[in-house]
Amino acid sequence: MIRMIRTCAITKENEIIFDLEIEELNEDHIEWFWVDFSKPTMEEVQLLSSHFHFHHLAIEDCLDDYNQRPKMDFYEGYQFLVIHAIRKKDFKADELGLFIGKKSLVTFHKDELEELEQVWNEISELETLKQGPFYLMHRLIDRIVDEFFPPVYKIESELNSIEDNTQDDAISELMDQLFDLRTDLSRIRRIILPMRDLLYRMISSDRLNFLKDQHLYFHDVYDHLLKLTEMLESYRDFSSDIRDSYLSVNSNNMNSTMMTLTVITTIFMPLTFIVGVYGMNFKYMPELNWHYGYFVILGMMSGVALMMFVYFVKKGWLKIGKKSRKG
Numbered sequence: 001m002i003r004m005i006r007t008c009a010i011t012k013e014n015e016i017i018f019d020l021e022i023e024e025l026n027e028d029h030i031e032w033f034w035v036d037f038s039k040p041t042m043e044e045v046q047l048l049s050s051h052f053h054f055h056h057l058a059i060e061d062c063l064d065d066y067n068q069r070p071k072m073d074f075y076e077g078y079q080f081l082v083i084h085a086i087r088k089k090d091f092k093a094d095e096l097g098l099f100i101g102k103k104s105l106v107t108f109h110k111d112e113l114e115e116l117e118q119v120w121n122e123i124s125e126l127e128t129l130k131q132g133p134f135y136l137m138h139r140l141i142d143r144i145v146d147e148f149f150p151p152v153y154k155i156e157s158e159l160n161s162i163e164d165n166t167q168d169d170a171i172s173e174l175m176d177q178l179f180d181l182r183t184d185l186s187r188i189r190r191i192i193l194p195m196r197d198l199l200y201r202m203i204s205s206d207r208l209n210f211l212k213d214q215h216l217y218f219h220d221v222y223d224h225l226l227k228l229t230e231m232l233e234s235y236r237d238f239s240s241d242i243r244d245s246y247l248s249v250n251s252n253n254m255n256s257t258m259m260t261l262t263v264i265t266t267i268f269m270p271l272t273f274i275v276g277v278y279g280m281n282f283k284y285m286p287e288l289n290w291h292y293g294y295f296v297i298l299g300m301m302s303g304v305a306l307m308m309f310v311y312f313v314k315k316g317w318l319k320i321g322k323k324s325r326k327g
Helices: 022-026 042-050 057-063 116-127 131-144 149-164 171-202 206-277 293-315
Strands: 005-011 016-018 030-037 069-073 077-088 092-101 103-107
Touching: 005 022, 005 116, 016 092, 022 030, 030 042, 030 116, 030 131, 042 057, 057 069, 057 077, 057 092, 069 171, 077 131, 077 171, 092 131, 092 171, 103 131, 116 131, 131 206, 149 171, 171 206, 206 293
Parallel strands: 030 103
Antiparallel strands: 005 016, 005 030, 069 077, 077 092, 092 103
16 A cells, blocks of 8 residues: 655754654654655544644544635644645645644645645755744745735736737627636635735734744745735726626617617608508509609608618717727
């Protein structure tokens, strides 16, 4: 059976050792260690309780099928954090649980996390590991937050594309794209806002004053989350403006179409009346026997239609040669 537990230990000589057995992590020459539970089996999950002695409530939070809200709980000898990463294919949340002690970092996740893999692969190149597991925790959170930016910038680009409409797509297609983007914005927002609140708690908590040497790092991450929040709020307003603009254009085009149809119907009303009158076929209608009657009536109908057409154009009820930019 393939074990889904990885270990990384930093010795007191600042050397890095991978793939130690969990029992070896408590040896005297180990300064601190990182254990990663990636999609573990239930047998491996038992180690959280039997070996690390984590609180059962924190373990339950890791195992729950639904995502926990990003949070920070304090237990004796360690802190438990839940943070969220963005799943790039559908902008939903991937949960990562972290147990942080003075000499240990234990991460738990049910799905593969690209950001965690990047940090794991870079750990042998880091020169500041002597700062301990809290620095590595910052590294993980910072990498996860940095990965929030690409999908947000992508949404900005797509919103600009919808506004410009260089492909002259139909308004109905643009509205479908816009509502899809607003759905993505809502999903990303539900991830970023709780993460922002979590970072605020971390930098404001008196119980984490032992992190004072690293507060600047966490302040930097918090600033990134504030920027992301502001961007999301501005994009929501931007998308609302685009939606209102296209709804207005669509309504205006519909009104123009209805006006045109109404004008055409109105023009044909007197023509229909004239045709109706001379279609009654009474025997003693003088015009029926007139040699030029047919042509005179046609001319009269054409004249009536032309005069009404010119009148409606001058009134602005029938626009000729004008097309909406968004049409």
